[in-house]
Amino acid sequence: MAGAAGLPWPAAADPPAPAAAVIPDRTPLFGVTVDDIGHLGHTASALAELPNRPAVRIYFDVRQPARYYATAVRRISRAGAVMGELLDSSDEKAISVAGFQARAESYLRALGAAVSIWEIGNEVNGNWTGPYPVVAAKLTEAYNDVAAAGGRTALTLYANNFGPDHCGDGRAELTPAQFSDRYVPASVRRGVSYVLLSYYPTQCRGREPSAAQVRQALRQLHGIYPGAALGFGEVGLPDPVTGASLRTAGQIMHWAYGLNLGLPYYIGGYFWWYGAEDALRPGAPLRTALRAAFRSEAGALG
Numbered sequence: 001m002a003g004a005a006g007l008p009w010p011a012a013a014d015p016p017a018p019a020a021a022v023i024p025d026r027t028p029l030f031g032v033t034v035d036d037i038g039h040l041g042h043t044a045s046a047l048a049e050l051p052n053r054p055a056v057r058i059y060f061d062v063r064q065p066a067r068y069y070a071t072a073v074r075r076i077s078r079a080g081a082v083m084g085e086l087l088d089s090s091d092e093k094a095i096s097v098a099g100f101q102a103r104a105e106s107y108l109r110a111l112g113a114a115v116s117i118w119e120i121g122n123e124v125n126g127n128w129t130g131p132y133p134v135v136a137a138k139l140t141e142a143y144n145d146v147a148a149a150g151g152r153t154a155l156t157l158y159a160n161n162f163g164p165d166h167c168g169d170g171r172a173e174l175t176p177a178q179f180s181d182r183y184v185p186a187s188v189r190r191g192v193s194y195v196l197l198s199y200y201p202t203q204c205r206g207r208e209p210s211a212a213q214v215r216q217a218l219r220q221l222h223g224i225y226p227g228a229a230l231g232f233g234e235v236g237l238p239d240p241v242t243g244a245s246l247r248t249a250g251q252i253m254h255w256a257y258g259l260n261l262g263l264p265y266y267i268g269g270y271f272w273w274y275g276a277e278d279a280l281r282p283g284a285p286l287r288t289a290l291r292a293a294f295r296s297e298a299g300a301l302g
Contacts, residue, residue: 001090001123001198001234001273020116023081023152026229026264028301029055029194030294031083031271032279033234037072039281046280046287047079052294054080057119057233057271062091062103066110073114081116083154083271086142089123093130097137104142108149118146119233120188123158123198125179127169136183143188154194155184156233160204161217167204176217180224195225196233196269201252203238208255215261222265231269232256240277241285249278250289257293260300268297 023029030052034043037058047054056076060069073082086104087095095103108118121139129135139155146153157176160166166173174182176197180189197217201208209217218230235256241249256270272279272290279290 001088001200001238020077020082020112020114020151023055023116026267028297029081029231029267029269030297031055031057031233031269032275032290033057033059033085033236033271033273034072034076034276034280035059035274036276037069039276040072040075042282043276043280044075044079046284047076050080050294051291052298054294055083055117055269055271056080057083057085059085059088060107062087062094066107070110073111077114077116082114083117083119084111084115085119085122087122087138089126089129089158092122092128092135092138095138097134097141100138101141101145104145108145108151112149112151115151117152117154117194118142119154119156120146120192122156123234124155124183125160125174125176126158127173132174132179132183136185140185140188143192147191152193153191154196154233155188155192156196156198157221159197159199159217162199162209162213163204163207167207177220177224180221184224189225190227192225192228194233194267194269195221195228195230196271197231198234199232200234200236200238201255202248208252211259211261214259215263218261218263218266222263229265229267230263231267233269233271234273235270236273236278240274243285246285249286253286253289253293254296258296258300266301268301270297
């Protein structure tokens with residue numbers, strides 16, 4: 001799911017970015033997404049004030065070159081570990097495989113020193129992303145590029161298996177496990193660092209799956225990706241929070257960040273999508289709720 005990018009932040013006068021933070025294997029990720037790099041100073045300050053050092057997923061607009069994000073990545077990497085989203089599912093059809101290969105390589109060259117995790121594919125089994133073989137070719141290319149550079153990778157799958165008929169999307173939209181079995185190459189299944197789920201309860205008739213249901217789904221994925229840490233790569237609402245949706249948003253955040261699955265390879269994550277607008281700006285409606293959610297995750301995962 002894509003948001004709007006903010007104003008460009010020229011990189012020409014920037015000092016070199018710090019080395020990316022090393023995250024120990026299977027350490028919990030306290031995630032939030034920055035889909036908009038406007039108001040960067042407020043965003044960076046709010047991230048630094050969170051009760052746990054965050055993992056910050058930055059949406060990279062398919063229309064922007066890597067230099068557009070250089071200052072934002074540098075500033076945010078001081079406050080938390082950066083996960084760079086190379087291609088959002090909403091942008092999947094906007095770029096060819098060859099174009100995406102060039103994009104991934106340019107982003108790695110420009111930003112690799114400050115990015116801790118590279119998201120090589122987002123909601124890749126969603127039925128809006130285009131032909132599955134093309135989607136698979138892109139994520140495989142990104143994985144190969146990041147792996148060759150010695151970086152860590154994350155693959156985000158669209159969780160449509162918590163409701164009937166694939167949450168109403170029909171059987172033609174593959175589940176995370178079905179897509180993984182059919183389209184993710186063995187080299188990626190063996191080598192990817194994180195496998196994450198994207199789940200929006202309001203897009204599945206308000207269902208908030210129980211810990212037992214999530215545990216079952218992740219155990220299935222663990223059988224496919226035995227070396228990966230598993231968690232959630234995206235939760236939230238399909239639009240920024242309003243007064244009318246505030247209660248629902250707070251409930252979803254409380255449900256997600258409080259999950260305790262009792263799995264040794266579960267690392268949380270969650271990465272609330274409209275984090276910049278909903279939780280990181282002055283007066284943001286979920287600013288206090290995100291801090292409480294991080295504390296809840298710390299209590300659940302230790």
